Amino acid sequence: MIRTLLAGALILFMVNSASAQNITLTMAASQPGGAADISAKNLAEVAAANNIATIQVQVGQVLTKTVQQVAEGKTDLTAGPFILKFLLGKGLGPYSGLGKEKGAALADNIRILYPYYLATFYLISFQSTGIDSYEKLRGKTVHNGPPRGGALILARQIIQATTGMKDGKDYQGKQIAWGQANSIFLDRSVDATVRPGTNPPSFLPVMMAAGKINVVSVPKSKFEGPGWQKLVKSPGRAPIVFPVKSLGDFGDKANFITEDGIFRTVGDVAGDMVSKNMDKELAKKLTAAYIKGLPNLFKKTPFAKGQRFGEVDDKVFGMCKAGIKFHAGAVEAWEEAGFKIDDCAK
Numbered sequence: 001m002i003r004t005l006l007a008g009a010l011i012l013f014m015v016n017s018a019s020a021q022n023i024t025l026t027m028a029a030s031q032p033g034g035a036a037d038i039s040a041k042n043l044a045e046v047a048a049a050n051n052i053a054t055i056q057v058q059v060g061q062v063l064t065k066t067v068q069q070v071a072e073g074k075t076d077l078t079a080g081p082f083i084l085k086f087l088l089g090k091g092l093g094p095y096s097g098l099g100k101e102k103g104a105a106l107a108d109n110i111r112i113l114y115p116y117y118l119a120t121f122y123l124i125s126f127q128s129t130g131i132d133s134y135e136k137l138r139g140k141t142v143h144n145g146p147p148r149g150g151a152l153i154l155a156r157q158i159i160q161a162t163t164g165m166k167d168g169k170d171y172q173g174k175q176i177a178w179g180q181a182n183s184i185f186l187d188r189s190v191d192a193t194v195r196p197g198t199n200p201p202s203f204l205p206v207m208m209a210a211g212k213i214n215v216v217s218v219p220k221s222k223f224e225g226p227g228w229q230k231l232v233k234s235p236g237r238a239p240i241v242f243p244v245k246s247l248g249d250f251g252d253k254a255n256f257i258t259e260d261g262i263f264r265t266v267g268d269v270a271g272d273m274v275s276k277n278m279d280k281e282l283a284k285k286l287t288a289a290y291i292k293g294l295p296n297l298f299k300k301t302p303f304a305k306g307q308r309f310g311e312v313d314d315k316v317f318g319m320c321k322a323g324i325k326f327h328a329g330a331v332e333a334w335e336e337a338g339f340k341i342d343d344c345a346k
Contacts, residue, residue, distance in 0.1 A: 032178065
């Protein structure tokens, strides 16, 4: 009898272990080397190390599409800008074809495991172009993101809030997939780029290797004006203000242009999103492994702290005004680790 019970327990253990090992999840991220890419690969690493799941990560994806796919249950996880979840819920922007009712139903399926700053936006040009301000984009060709993506929406808004200029009328926007974004800048197919990056931007060394560059801040007067304040306080956005010297010394290869040594721009706030129907225990294990692995993430990724990984304060991320909720399993993992989740985000 005892042997039978022991055998049954062993079989049960083996089945449970095999089940954990055999869970395979799909995950989408945007530009290679960016915060979403690093976040996805880090989650895949800690999930595997803790025998939770195998996560297959695809980078270079348009998040407008993958956020909807997670809501529809076609993808397990995605990096998700909060603005996209907000627009989906309203049936606006890239989701206008769905209508408000269907969009709201899909948005209600979305939860996050943890938030972070997806990107800080920069205007970058080679110094040889003479572009050292947003005003000098007039009549130029500007790379402003992938086709139809959330990055494209915000890049256009940044230029318009700063100068009043519109894509296709005052300058010519050029859209291309993230995998080719560096190449069209390096081969001078565009005059400048307004694109998201980490803080500091991980792609700067590649650009500087091809020539001296300008990295342009939004002027203080514009940043503090009503247009820009409306932009940085809108759902899914955050004001980004930091001393240029905090980026380190790039020598004469990079000229950070700002009138007072303070760089001003806007950030895209995001989180790694899942369906509300994800198994609660699985969501809890993934989040707990992420929290446990934060010290290692900070050690190996210089910009991780600048992206605010490991924080959950609504004052930092504006989750509630964007209608963002944590998965129930993630809430338990964060609270058991000693963090407070705002009631409006539960």
